[in-house]
Amino acid sequence: xxxxxxxxxxxxxxxxxxxxxxxxxxxxxxxxxxxxxxxxxxxxxxxxxxxxxxxxxxxxxxxxxxxxxxxxxxxxxxxxxxxxxxxxxxxxxxxxxxxxxxxxxxxxxxxxxxxxxxxxxxxxxxxxxxxxxxxxxxxxxxx
Amino acid sequence: xxxxxxxxxxxxxxxxxxxxxxxxxxxxxxxxxxxxxxxxxxxxxxxxxxxxxxxxxxxxxxxxxxxxxxxxxxxxxxxxxxxxxxxxxxxxxxxxxxxxxxxxxxxxxxxxxxxxxxxxxxxxxxxxxxxxxxxxxxxxxxx
DNA sequence: ATTCTAAATGAAAATCATTTTCATTTACTA
DNA sequence: TAGTAAATGAAAATGATTTTCATTTAGAAT
Numbered sequence: 001x002x003x004x005x006x007x008x009x010x011x012x013x014x015x016x017x018x019x020x021x022x023x024x025x026x027x028x029x030x031x032x033x034x035x036x037x038x039x040x041x042x043x044x045x046x047x048x049x050x051x052x053x054x055x056x057x058x059x060x061x062x063x064x065x066x067x068x069x070x071x072x073x074x075x076x077x078x079x080x081x082x083x084x085x086x087x088x089x090x091x092x093x094x095x096x097x098x099x100x101x102x103x104x105x106x107x108x109x110x111x112x113x114x115x116x117x118x119x120x121x122x123x124x125x126x127x128x129x130x131x132x133x134x135x136x137x138x139x140x141x142x143x
Numbered sequence: 144x145x146x147x148x149x150x151x152x153x154x155x156x157x158x159x160x161x162x163x164x165x166x167x168x169x170x171x172x173x174x175x176x177x178x179x180x181x182x183x184x185x186x187x188x189x190x191x192x193x194x195x196x197x198x199x200x201x202x203x204x205x206x207x208x209x210x211x212x213x214x215x216x217x218x219x220x221x222x223x224x225x226x227x228x229x230x231x232x233x234x235x236x237x238x239x240x241x242x243x244x245x246x247x248x249x250x251x252x253x254x255x256x257x258x259x260x261x262x263x264x265x266x267x268x269x270x271x272x273x274x275x276x277x278x279x280x281x282x283x284x285x286x
Numbered sequence: 287a288t289t290c291t292a293a294a295t296g297a298a299a300a301t302c303a304t305t306t307t308c309a310t311t312t313a314c315t316a
Numbered sequence: 317t318a319g320t321a322a323a324t325g326a327a328a329a330t331g332a333t334t335t336t337c338a339t340t341t342a343g344a345a346t
Contacts (some may be wrong), residue, residue, distance in 0.1 A: 015313050015322060021228050036303080051325045056304065091266055101262050112247065112273065120278035121235055129270045130255065133293090135263035157295060158342050179333085194296045197332065220332075 001028045005067055014061060022047040023058045033100045034072045035081040061090035071129075073101060101134075144171045148210055157204060165234040166201045176214045176222040176234075176243045214243060214272075237277035242278075 002024050006016050014020075022043040027034065034042075040055045059080055062068045068080045071091055081091075081100060092101040119124050144169050149159050157163075165186040170177065175184075184200045202223055205211045211223045214234055222236075224243060235244040255266050 004287070013322090019324075026275070033340065049325085051303085053326085054324060057323080067283070092258055092262060092266075094264070101264070103258060103261075108252065111211060115235055115246060116275075119235060119246075120281075121237070121273070121275040122281055123235075123273050123275035125274045127270065127272045127274070130258060131268045131270070132259075132264040132266035132268050137301095138263075138265055153343095154294090160294065160342070162295075192296085196297085196334080197295060202296080 018047055019050045019054050020058050022050060023055060027082050033081040034078045090128040091131045094137055161190055162197050163201050165239045166198060167192060170211060170225050176223045176224040178220055233271040235273045237280055
């Protein structure tokens with residue numbers, strides 16, 4: 001996984017630095033969505049010589065290459081998640097603990113067509129997120 | 144419209160100040176989505192003795208009461224729009240000029256049920272935004 | 287009408303995430 | 317192995333939002 005991304009980076013003319021490796025490893029190893037600060041904290045343990053700025057810059061690149069994707073947190077902060085090879089997907093976010101579950105199959109093509117027809121917009125993309133309470137937080141809440 | 148909101152504010156125990164009236168009038172008079180700074184600027188013309196902080200605070204209240212709703216801008220800034228009485232609606236946002244068009248009828252109930260079944264989440268709400276290019280920006284772009 | 291009090295306000299400072307700057311270092315090409 | 321453009325880190329800048337706190341005020345109570 002990391003190897004795949006590294007190859008892609010090189011092919012696109014980006015240099016592969018220890019910082020970028022560390023950041024990548026953190027993202028790949030985690031199944032959660034992480035804020036830049038989270039990633040910094042973890043990567044820093046592995047490779048001390050790394051700055052938060054570099055994390056931001058690397059995340060920008062990875063995002064641009066479509067290797068990670070941004071999650072809109074409710075408070076406006078951003079966080080990132082590794083893009084699954086399945087491409088087009090959306091998030092189901094727990095409003096309590098922040099856990100993120102991916103899903104695909106949004107079936108919004110029909111709606112998109114309708115909107116184009118009715119408004120004249122040329123639709124480029126969409127953002128779909130469900131907010132809810134995950135099973136373990138439901139359990140915790142009922143205690 | 145403004146009157147309706149003012150009544151609601153009073154009923155909920157909020158005081159009706161000239162600042163709040165000015166902010167309300169700005170929001171009701173505008174069909175666009177406005178950032179807190181936009182609202183401040185306009186309200187300030189009408190009622191000079193108003194601060195940006197008060198705008199933020201008032202927007203928080205109006206949002207909490209469901210009278211306005213937040214729009215996720217792509218750059219992470221927020222902006223607000225009067226909630227139409229039609230309730231549940233979503234946005235179609237022009238990536239070029241930022242124009243926002245509301246729409247209803249998202250038909251996500253089916254998907255929501257599927258997600259609940261598959262993940263055990265208790266879905267509370269969802270966020271759906273389409274990003275695209277509005278007719279006038281399309282025209283401008285082809286010039 | 288006047289008094290009273292909790293709520294609301296504004297100015298300034300604090301926060302906090304993110305971006306920019308710039309001098310230094312480094313990955314990779316030739 | 318040397319040369320160069322890209323990458324880095326530290327610090328400063330930015331910009332939106334929030335907090336603090338002393339002062340004012342809306343609206344209830346008298």
